[in-house]
Amino acid sequence: MTITAPSKSRTTEDKLGELRERLLEISDLGFAGAVLGWDQATYMPSGGAPARGRQKAMLSRLGHERLTDPALGRLIDAVQPFAETLPYDSDTACLVRVARRKFERALKVPADFVARRSTFSSVSYNAWTKARPANDFATMRPHLERAVEFSREYAQFFAPFDHITDPLIDGSDEGMTTVSVRALLDELRRELVPIAKAICDQPVADDTCLRGPFPEAPQLAFSMLAIKSVGYDLERGRLDKTHHPFCTKFSDGDVRITTRVRENDLSEALFSSLHEAGHALYEQGVAAELVGTPLGHGASAGVHESQSRLWENIVGRSRGFWEHFYPAVQSAFPDQLGAVSLDTFYRAINKVQRSLIRTDADEVTYNLHVMLRFGLETELLESRLAVKDLPDAWRARMSSDLGVAPTDDKDGCLQDVHWYGGWIGGGFQGYTIGNILAAQFHAAAVVAYPGIPKQIAQGEFAPLHDWLRTNIYQHGAKLKPAELVERVTGTPMRIGPYVAYLRAKYGELYTLPAV
């Protein structure tokens, strides 16, 4: 990028260049660590595990050392006056602003804490991978107690705050607080609970057509067709199989996704591929010149999740999407789906029911799972709930919120990795923010281009993709989430479009209570 502002001295340009170089090295250390992580999840032989953990930790330590180097702070200070003369949303002004936030946040956390927590996190995660299948909460209890302590200790580095969870939320969804998240979730809850209850009291949709068995190869081939069709660039990405699907980025030219296949569930590979492709479209769409800086990725956890949910649910589970793709999936699986009508298939992939597992939950009940976790983790951090009482609290809350409770902890409070990776707080609200923003962004796109739903039914995804790229993706993390939402949709984040979307879609499939 050429800087042409007249007030900038040669020295400032040099310093900006040095700042960019330092940030690129920090970014590249992160990308290198991501390659090691991707390999670990995809192709690494079991014997590679011990050294790989050490090597990833080393790269992350080197990145943290550079991010907390006082020389970086001096550079940011030196270019700040110049950056303040530039428009708020110019690349350079954003770069300096976001670099400062990253630097100052990193400085608050002692290197010793980072190392201790990283070690603890591996130990706890490894214990959980065995304890969950064994339904063994007792083993995880001391780990979870330490995780609460670690999270409280971490939050204290950012004191003062109104609520202990605030710094944890702010780390992934900048600008949100415990109060604002709670208000958002409560408002949504009031709308969702009656809808979910009404639907769950009606007969459950028949989804036996999704049970197959469906062989792996054509499932993967169809997933590839779907993600290519929506715009995922396979010259700058690839699809592999892992135990848990994810999206990862190594550069602007290499954004990969993974999926998992179940022979007895056609929706697994397909929708997890579309979900991760949504994250990947976002990352592939960030302007190349931002990648390698702290602006070179999505704006926040919630905004990122809005793109995975938009492409997975609002697009991928829409009737229009299947008007286009159903013949292709039928001919890939003629024995299994040849005699199944589009309507039956559509109802099956949008089946709503009371369920125990968040990641398998439908669009209507999913957020109730998130609310449960947000509520419990807040109570844990406030010391209003003791870890030993978590399993009972989980069951009680499941019963009251979802009308179903797990008989064991495996499908209860042991189900999600988040807490057992050592992070209590800040990790769940992004999922619901994502659902809300997905609908809000989609509604704005349709206002701008009313033809989008019809285009999707014809297999044309470029108009929606282009709108999202132009308005959201290319800007990376230049703006705060709230600024981005306001610019793109004209209002702050609001649940209206999401509730309207759910009511319209599910009102067609079920009888809903009147508004």
Add this chain to the structure above:
Amino acid sequence: MTITAPSKSRTTEDKLGELRERLLEISDLGFAGAVLGWDQATYMPSGGAPARGRQKAMLSRLGHERLTDPALGRLIDAVQPFAETLPYDSDTACLVRVARRKFERALKVPADFVARRSTFSSVSYNAWTKARPANDFATMRPHLERAVEFSREYAQFFAPFDHITDPLIDGSDEGMTTVSVRALLDELRRELVPIAKAICDQPVADDTCLRGPFPEAPQLAFSMLAIKSVGYDLERGRLDKTHHPFCTKFSDGDVRITTRVRENDLSEALFSSLHEAGHALYEQGVAAELVGTPLGHGASAGVHESQSRLWENIVGRSRGFWEHFYPAVQSAFPDQLGAVSLDTFYRAINKVQRSLIRTDADEVTYNLHVMLRFGLETELLESRLAVKDLPDAWRARMSSDLGVAPTDDKDGCLQDVHWYGGWIGGGFQGYTIGNILAAQFHAAAVVAYPGIPKQIAQGEFAPLHDWLRTNIYQHGAKLKPAELVERVTGTPMRIGPYVAYLRAKYGELYTLPAV
């Protein structure tokens, strides 16, 4: 490792610990770079290339910075007196000795030179990948001229020396010099030329049985069977496909190999897999406690190549190997090989002929290709040969040495990557040293365990593998190549066993001139 020698103070133990920690970080930076390189060659989408080059260069720069850190030198100095009280071949004495050699060699090369050469190397390599298929030597000429300059400049950092090529040879085959390599090659040449001439004057073996077509999947399955059988541990490794086969190491628990498949050449995947598995057996066999130090890999280029050639040729192309495996390969390819006798197959995989391409050459003529390159690169470095005259010199030498000359440069002086990656000198002698040592080590193993050939014919590779692991692999780079050869075989490197091996094997297939 616990250090128990009484003369060692607490301070020395601390310093040894710190030395090991620093060396582990240098090693891990190298391993992380190797993961990035493996991914680049196997699964990386094309869009990932530009950033990947930069990220690998960064990791290698960070490693070089640490290797030339004066604090590392001070630590080595501080522990040296203690190390000198230990037996010569104790782990710690070797560690300090080899770390010093690495540190002092690295110090001699300015960081600026490393960076300039690394950039040049990428540019030249990329140009070559296009120029070779286009048969375009003119484009490569200036690159090659710069490569000669770079190599001469590099050698000067190690002045004084007897010959400009000496430092380059010493870097990969420690202890060898231009004089000693030339003497070795000349001695071998006198033995080989009459044998090669005699064989090439006899009718060429019929290898149409190897032309297939052979589908990829069963070829890879048979390669997997073969490499597992010889002892390659797939829980600490894996086999993938790449354009050029290679072996790479990320830790003691993760040593990977790659192969390539040609549908019209059964020997390609099979023997390149066995070749790389030979390298991998060596690396998997290095004692775990040495990995992460400068001792944690093979002793030299030549000793490494001895293991790839031993498993590929002395074992993999032996009659005994195929007495065991031929039924399996026949049943994998019943249409292609069902009616082909073991004898015909054995003659086909050991076909000797005048050929243009080194990597496709047979055991008898292969070393003549190496001698040609060693001769020409020495003349280039001595300035006795100008780059512009290289194509003609290549053709003349091919005609006189191999009795066949390329009509173009693609199959002539453009064929090998080495020079076009920016390294002239030191890169070829290891192949012939490897052939010589393969026979010398194998002969020593058979003296120790005369049953080895019969065991191989029964599919039992563990006795040979165990002997090699015990005598060579586990020691990593603790000893200099010459020390290792003398300890393992009782004599210095000598061509006798290799010539005897060739005479015995090919004397059975062809009429050879009398000794």
